[in-house]
Structures are given as C-alpha cells and as structure tokens.
Amino acid sequence: MKVGYLGPKNSFTDQAAQSCFKKEDLLPYQTIVSCIQAVHNGAVNFAVIPIENSLEGSVNDSIDRLFHLGGLKVLGEIVLPIHQQLLVSPGNTLIDKVLSHPQALAQSQQFLTDHYPDCLLEAVSSTTYAAQYVANHPEEKIAAIASKKAAKEYGLTILSEDIQDNALNQTRFWIIGLLDSQLTIVLGNKTKATLFIRLPKNAPGSLHQILAAFAWRHLDLSKIESRPLKTHLGQYFFVLDLLINQNEKLFENALEEIRLLGGVVTELGSYPVRVIKES
Amino acid sequence: MKVGYLGPKNSFTDQAAQSCFKKEDLLPYQTIVSCIQAVHNGAVNFAVIPIENSLEGSVNDSIDRLFHLGGLKVLGEIVLPIHQQLLVSPGNTLIDKVLSHPQALAQSQQFLTDHYPDCLLEAVSSTTYAAQYVANHPEEKIAAIASKKAAKEYGLTILSEDIQDNALNQTRFWIIGLLDSQLTIVLGNKTKATLFIRLPKNAPGSLHQILAAFAWRHLDLSKIESRPLKTHLGQYFFVLDLLINQNEKLFENALEEIRLLGGVVTELGSYPVRVIKES
Structure with a gap:
C-alpha cells in the first residue's frame, strides 16, 4: 500500500499520516494538488491532506480541488493538536x-x-x-x-514553547481515495458526512430552503462554508459537514428532497473521525 | 484628506482607490493590517482593501481583522475587473x-x-x-x-494578453472608516449591507433559524460565509451580505428578532457599490 501526504517529511501532515499508516508506506508530495493527482492516477492508494485549522480556517486549495476535479471521496478524518x-x-x-x-x-x-x-x-x-x-x-x-x-x-x-495563539490549536486532515476505494485500517464508526451543494437558483431564500431540509429533521450541521464557483463574482457552491450518528434514512430523505428541489448534491463521503490527543 | 490602500503603487487596489479618490490623497501601505491600523489610529481618514476575488474567494485577512479588531465600518464597495x-x-x-x-x-x-x-x-x-x-x-x-x-x-x-482563467475575473474592494465617519465622495445609493453574526448556540438548526428571519421577509442574501472564531475547531462566526434596496424596516425587524433569539449581530455597514466596467 502507498499513501501520499503533503510533505516534506516531519510536516504536521506527516504526523497525521503516521498516526494511521505505517511509516514505510508514506510518500511525501510537494503540493496539495500533486497529492490529489497521485490518488487520481493510481500512483498511491490514499492521500492525507490538510482541510481546516482552528485559527486560520479552511485550506481552500484542498476544498476547491476536490470540488472542481471530482472523482474522489473522503474515507476518514484525523484531528491533530498543533503546537508551534x-x-x-x-x-x-x-x-x-x-x-x-x-x-x-x-x-x-x-x-x-x-x-x-x-x-x-x-x-x-x-x-x-x-x-x-x-x-x-x-x-x-x-x-x-x-x-x-x-x-x-x-x-x-x-x-519558546507552545507559541501558537491558542492552546486549543487543531488541524483537520482528510484521508482521500478513489470513489470505489475502501480504507484498510479501522478508524471507527462513520460519524460525519461532507456534501458539496449547488443551489437550485439564485433566489432569496434558496439557501434557507436547503437548510430547512436538514433542520426540520434535527440533522446536525457542524459546518457550512461558501466557495466561489469560479464563474462570476457572487456565484458559490456550499460545503456542508453533518453529524450522522442519527437516523441514516432521515439523512437520505433530506438529500433526496434537496435534489427534487433542483439542488445539485455531491456526497464527498461519510467517514469516521480520529482525534489525536497529543502530538 | 488621506486615504490608505494596500500597496505598492500600481497594484489593483491602487486602481480601485484611484477610481474614487484623488491620486494625491492616496498613501500605500504594505499589508492589510497596516491599512486597517492606519484608519484606527487616525493616520488616514479611509482605507481601501481587497475583500473578495471571483476566482480565489474571500481575502480572509481582511474579514478576520475587521471582525476581531472591531471599531470600523464599511462605507462603500468598488468592484474592479481584473485582467492579468x-x-x-x-x-x-x-x-x-x-x-x-x-x-x-x-x-x-x-x-x-x-x-x-x-x-x-x-x-x-x-x-x-x-x-x-x-x-x-x-x-x-x-x-x-x-x-x-x-x-x-x-x-x-x-x-500574452488577458491570461486569467476566466474573462469575468473581478475583485471586490471595501472603503473602510471609523464608526462615525462619512464618505465625502458620492458613490450612489446604499444597496448592500454586511453583517457579522454569532449564533445563539451550537444546536442543530440554529443557522437555519437565523436565515429564516431573512427568508420569510424575502430579504435577499447575496453571500454567506463562515470564519473560525479562533477559539475551538468547529466554532465559527458568519459573514452575511444582504441586498437592501427593499423595505428597510423589514431589515431592521429581522436584526431585532435575531438579537432577541440570542444571536450577536454586528452591522459592519450599509453601503453603495460602484462597479468599474474597464480597468
């Protein structure tokens, strides 16, 4: 098995990858896009890339590439404490x-x-x-x-020790793979899902309508973010993280209804989350 | 009058600033934070800073500084076509x-x-x-x-001419000033408002509830974005842009209700937008 990661060696992504995979299976790549391409063309089975930091927010390059390139899914999440x-x-x-x-x-x-x-x-x-x-x-x-x-x-x-601005500084990493791939390591139960959603039309209230499909079913939205579609200023897609340790059928129904309303939904994956206590 | 901008001279921010202010009033600053600080400490009356590009998305540094520092408002928006x-x-x-x-x-x-x-x-x-x-x-x-x-x-x-990935590449810039300041140039009618909102609690459906206050009044949300509060992973504030060429009383009622529900609302400003056709 080969696992790509955003290098170089000893980077925080390397630490995240080593918490799940054997050191000898890991291959550093110079950029996020080269990690993603390595999975695409089969050079590696999986890749580990950073997604979000608690102080600095989302890693836009990771999110945008996964949306615009397509064909990949999220198999697991690793949360690592970051001490500088x-x-x-x-x-x-x-x-x-x-x-x-x-x-x-x-x-x-x-x-x-x-x-x-x-x-x-x-x-x-x-x-x-x-x-x-x-x-x-x-x-x-x-x-x-x-x-x-x-x-x-x-x-x-x-x-000087632990100089980061907040003691609780953490970064989320994703393990990504091809659509038909399966994680061979056990991370735990699937507790989270990430969706890309494009709204049916640019009308007042259409985002509210989409969120209503989750809200009235008490499905817990843990994150929502907009990113530019790269077409016109003011055109976005949305990235939604949902906790799914609830009724899965309710989750499926919500997605079905959003699609019936004209929303374009891409399921980026349902996956387990491993939180590392100390790095 | 003195107007700071994200320099150096001949930058796209300089072009945006020159479309509204006299060249001799403009002062370049090296970073977004030094622009914002210059307004804060009275070294300049206004500053022009980039906010969002149609291909690359929001300028997080601008949004985060305005939120965490406070005490400033948006007086106007300039939209500039960007040709590389x-x-x-x-x-x-x-x-x-x-x-x-x-x-x-x-x-x-x-x-x-x-x-x-x-x-x-x-x-x-x-x-x-x-x-x-x-x-x-x-x-x-x-x-x-x-x-x-x-x-x-x-x-x-x-x-090679116009090599940017999309012919409609545009960047939004904001003119910022102190809370009691007034723009001395005429940009037009106020058509847009930007809000920072912190949700009342991290419960399923609380974002939906906030958006409902705008949706059922048919108030047009043109952008929503989440940014980390810099406390814990998963804690965000929201940046909302609304079109306000509608009933202003409805807009005020929506804000009042969100506050009654426990949301923390900061009005960053209601302001006119000037779209530059050709740079």
Missing part, C-alpha cells in the same frame, strides 16, 4: 528574523507581536524547511517556527 | 520562470499549465514587484504576471 515552537541553533538567543510556513507565522502572530515586534518575518515553503535552514546556518541570528519533532530531528533548541 | 498579462523585457520571448503575487499565479493557473508546464513559478509580494524585477533583470529568462498599467509603467512587453 520557536527554534534556534544551540547557543543562539539573539534573533532578528523568524522563518516559517505562512500558516505557522499566522498562528503565532500574537506571540511574535508581543515578544519580537521588530523581527523580520519570512515566509518559506514549510515548517520543516525553516527548521532545516536554521540548523544549516548557525551563524545567522534567525529562528524557525516548527514542531518539537523538527527540533529533535535537526538538533535545534526550543527558545 | 504575461509581461517580459522587450525582445525576450524564451522564459523559464514566472514571478507574481500568489493570487495572480492562482488566477492564471490554467494558462500556465497549458502553455508553460515546465516553468518555475515564484511567489513574490506583489504584481508590481514582479514587473519591477523583470524590468531590472532584462538578461534573465523571466516573465511577470501583472496589469497593463504595470507593463506601461515599467516599459515591459505583453507576451
């Missing part, structure tokens, strides 16, 4: 520049403003790259924001 | 690298995949910076993605 560390070369304490992935810089914004207001912030391609760069340039007054795992891997010192 | 050009130094036709802002690279993705599949893509801080860099390095086999205005400004040749 400020890392320096051993002995270094003076820093005038901080390197990291833009998401990690954004997640540590308050800490950086409070403690390093004059530091230059430089966005690089990954937290791993930032850690590697700091390790390779011990003479420079630089720090990286990355994980404890990266600190260990590259022999760096943790100058 | 592939620019080279005069005489150059062979290129192996394309520089631009990440949004411009994303908007031209299909063109780049079709015509320059092997080109290296490099993200830089602005389309203006990309054009400047190409002009300053005529010996390199590089191109920039930027506007016609930038081509003229830096003496570059348009190698």
